Amino acid sequence: MHFWEGIRLSLQQIWAQKLKSFFSLLGIIIGITFLIAVITMVEGMDRYVKEDFAGSLFGVNTFTVIRRQQVTTGRTDEAERRRQRRNRELRMHDVEVVLEAAAGARNIAYSASSGGEVRYGQNSRRNIRIIGGSADYEAVQGWKVETGRGLTAIDDKQALQVAVIGSVIAERLFPTTSPLDKRIRANGYRFRVVGVLETQGGFTGNIRDASILIPFSSFQRTVAERRQEVDQIQVKVNEAEEMAPLMVSVEGALRRDRRLRPGEPNDFHLQTSNDLLSAWETINKILLIALPALVGISLVVGGIVIMNIMLLSVSDRTREIGLRKSLGAKRKDILFQFLTEASTLSIVGAILGIGAGFGLAKLVELFSPLPASLSVGAILSAVVLGLGVGIASGFYPAYRASKLDPIEALRSE
Amino acid sequence: MNADSPTDAIIVTHNLTKDYVMGAETVHALAGVDVEIKRNEYVAIMGPSGSGKSTFMNMIGCLDSPSGGEYVLNGQPVQDLDDDELARIRNREIGFVFQTFNLLPRATALHNVELPLIYAGVSSKERHRKAAEALGIVQLGDRMDHKPNELSGGQRQRVAIARALVNDPSILLADEPTGNLDSNTSDEIMEVFENLHKQGQTIIMVTHEFDIAAHAQRIITLVDGKVSSHDAEIPHHILVPASRTVEATTPAVPLDPTISSPILPGEAV
Ligand SMILES: Nc1ncnc2c1ncn2[C@@H]1O[C@H](COP(=O)(O)OP(=O)(O)OP(=O)(O)O)[C@@H](O)[C@H]1O
Ligand SMILES: [Mg+2]
Numbered sequence: 040m041h042f043w044e045g046i047r048l049s050l051q052q053i054w055a056q057k058l059k060s061f062f063s064l065l066g067i068i069i070g071i072t073f074l075i076a077v078i079t080m081v082e083g084m085d086r087y088v089k090e091d092f093a094g095s096l097f098g099v100n101t102f103t104v105i106r107r108q109q110v111t112t113g114r115t116d117e118a119e120r121r122r123q124r125r126n127r128e129l130r131m132h133d134v135e136v137v138l139e140a141a142a143g144a145r146n147i148a149y150s151a152s153s154g155g156e157v158r159y160g161q162n163s164r165r166n167i168r169i170i171g172g173s174a175d176y177e178a179v180q181g182w183k184v185e186t187g188r189g190l191t192a193i194d195d196k197q198a199l200q201v202a203v204i205g206s207v208i209a210e211r212l213f214p215t216t217s218p219l220d221k222r223i224r225a226n227g228y229r230f231r232v233v234g235v236l237e238t239q240g241g242f243t244g245n246i247r248d249a250s251i252l253i254p255f256s257s258f259q260r261t262v263a264e265r266r267q268e269v270d271q272i273q274v275k276v277n278e279a280e281e282m283a284p285l286m287v288s289v290e291g292a293l294r295r296d297r298r299l300r301p302g303e304p305n306d307f308h309l310q311t312s313n314d315l316l317s318a319w320e321t322i323n324k325i326l327l328i329a330l331p332a333l334v335g336i337s338l339v340v341g342g343i344v345i346m347n348i349m350l351l352s353v354s355d356r357t358r359e360i361g362l363r364k365s366l367g368a369k370r371k372d373i374l375f376q377f378l379t380e381a382s383t384l385s386i387v388g389a390i391l392g393i394g395a396g397f398g399l400a401k402l403v404e405l406f407s408p409l410p411a412s413l414s415v416g417a418i419l420s421a422v423v424l425g426l427g428v429g430i431a432s433g434f435y436p437a438y439r440a441s442k443l444d445p446i447e448a449l450r451s452e
Numbered sequence: 453m454n455a456d457s458p459t460d461a462i463i464v465t466h467n468l469t470k471d472y473v474m475g476a477e478t479v480h481a482l483a484g485v486d487v488e489i490k491r492n493e494y495v496a497i498m499g500p501s502g503s504g505k506s507t508f509m510n511m512i513g514c515l516d517s518p519s520g521g522e523y524v525l526n527g528q529p530v531q532d533l534d535d536d537e538l539a540r541i542r543n544r545e546i547g548f549v550f551q552t553f554n555l556l557p558r559a560t561a562l563h564n565v566e567l568p569l570i571y572a573g574v575s576s577k578e579r580h581r582k583a584a585e586a587l588g589i590v591q592l593g594d595r596m597d598h599k600p601n602e603l604s605g606g607q608r609q610r611v612a613i614a615r616a617l618v619n620d621p622s623i624l625l626a627d628e629p630t631g632n633l634d635s636n637t638s639d640e641i642m643e644v645f646e647n648l649h650k651q652g653q654t655i656i657m658v659t660h661e662f663d664i665a666a667h668a669q670r671i672i673t674l675v676d677g678k679v680s681s682h683d684a685e686i687p688h689h690i691l692v693p694a695s696r697t698v699e700a701t702t703p704a705v706p707l708d709p710t711i712s713s714p715i716l717p718g719e720a721v
Contacts, residue, residue, distance in 0.1 A: 051558070365513070
């Protein structure tokens with residue numbers, strides 16, 4: 040077939056005039072760059088939010104009772120926010136209500152935290168989180184201990200001053216020795232290190248890796264300085280389907296306990312990773328609506344440029360067309376030749392765009408926690424779009440070429 | 453190609469006309485041409501400038517369509533065919549050699565010769581073989597990968613001839629094929645045509661020069677879009693300059709026109 044021949048010749052032509060070709064293809068390149076960069080980033084962000092961010096903040100298959108909503112989707116208005124500010128703080132009493140209402144859950148953990156600093160001898164680190172967690176806290180959070188042991192129910196019951204420390208803190212305080220059984224000071228209170236957490240790394244990992252975990256009861260006695268508040272009560276279930284009934288039961292129990300009348304709003308908040316996910320969905324939707332418009336405009340511009348180039352090429356090569364016809368080329372052969380050329384041109388543009396777009400996404404990855412994930416779907420849609428633009432914008436010039444009269448074309452110029 | 457009956461008419465035109473309307477004026481480029489050309493004939497077409505020679509060739513080559521009259525090629529009336537059928541005839545039945553060579557400048561000699569085969573749907577392997585063979589016939593087997601700008605004028609015209617031959621056409625049409633060449637190179641090209649004719653190729657050639665026309669068996673002279681003579685014999689006064697040219701390139705041959713002129717009237721293959 041002269042199909043490959045056509046592609047080869049078009050590529051030769053593109054290569055022979057690299058700079059001109061580049062500028063001619065700029066529209067398509069920019070359009071596809073946009074497309075790939077945004078899709079790549081949105082997809083990366085999507086994966087990040089769903090798998091990493093939401094999971095590590097709230098846990099998978101976990102709901103949390105908190106005093107008021109933390110992540111808003113933009114739909115929560117100011118009055119609602121003001122109302123939530125009057126919500127009652129959570130206490131150990133609420134923990135007992137939840138423990139009873141959610142008896143079937145896999146784990147239930149409650150915790151409170153505070154900022155602070157740790158010190159061991161000459162070494163110290165500021166801006167850490169000191170978390171007071173109940174025995175199941177590590178399990179609910181999915182935290183693993185690297186060396187030593189985690190916290191136990193006994194630690195909590197006896198309010199032992201023991202701590203499991205994050206990897207960043209372990210490195211800072213104990214650059215040369217083992218942290219186990221050493222006595223550190225957190226906000227001035229003494230704790231014995233019994234374990235070191237696995238490094239999580241990454242964006243959200245910064246929080247965990249720079250935290251120390253102590254028993255909840257010890258936290259209340261020491262760091263909290265007699266403050267009674269429980270920051271959050273987390274309930275983790277085995278299967279996603281178990282979430283809804285348990286949430287209903289916990290909500291009902293808390294409302295009864297707080298004597299809320301029917302119709303009165305909750306004075307606490309039940310949070311799932313859905314809150315965050317729905318906020319993300321909103322952003323996502325906006326991006327995915329804005330994207331086609333941006334891409335569309337650049338592709339239309341790119342298409343017009345290609346149409347111009349092809350018209351120019353047809354008039355430049357009128358003689359060649361006449362010659363080919365005189366040698367037996369049919370209309371469809373000429374049509375096909377110029378369509379192939381236009382498509383090759385635009386596909387080259389698309390490929391450059393894919394490269395540039397992916398490069399852009401990689402650059403973003405380098406300076407942010409967002410992973411760049413280039414999906415087959417994105418590449419495919421870029422190539423199909425490129426091909427579509429090529430055929431659409433090449434058709435008219437190719438049709439004009441195919442209609443040329445052989446002898447008039449041969450006589451031209 | 454060597455037909456069993458060399459008297460077969462391959463081209464018959466009857467009252468062929470071509471009018472060009474230029475505003476209020478109409479130019480009768482062909483004003484009723486009746487011509488019959490037989491298989492294996494070698495015919496030269498002569499006539500003053502503007503007499504309609506190229507117009508006639510373009511009609512015969514199915515590059516242009518007549519305003520009126522009939523044209524029968526190989527027993528098939530051509531004037532009513534549609535675009536695609538005409539393209540097929542140009543591809544299979546006709547080999548056209550132009551004065552200006554008309555090669556694709558960026559393509560190699562081989563690729564240029566392959567073009568008609570591409571449109572004939574020949575596989576690439578077969579294309580390569582046939583194109584190389586055709587270049588061999590015009591003695592350019594060693595220049596296959598050269599681009600036109602790496603070839604001399606005569607070599608370019610030989611590539612064009614190879615291209616015209618590659619699909620085994622019924623007729624070879626050449627419109628002033630030596631018009632852009634010097635006289636030595638012209639002789640070279642004429643020799644190629646002569647050899648082709650000896651192998652049975654039907655050739656129709658437009659020329660202004662008598663010594664070129666002298667290579668042909670018959671001269672058709674056009675004047676004002678009409679045939680003014682169908683000379684079956686080439687007049688003696690034409691033969692003399694022809695012999696001179698041949699003598700110039702082959703000095704060993706004695707200066708006798710009847711011997712040095714390789715083709716004489718009626719001396720068909
Ligand atoms: N496309 C055209 N439009 C208008 N008139 C044309 C066209 N082509 C040819 N003619 C006219 O038709 C007549 C025949 O032209 P043609 O080219 O056939 O002459 P020719 O015998 O080949 O001349 P030459 O020896 O100079 O090549 C001329 O008068 C020319 O002006
Ligand atoms: Mg002419």
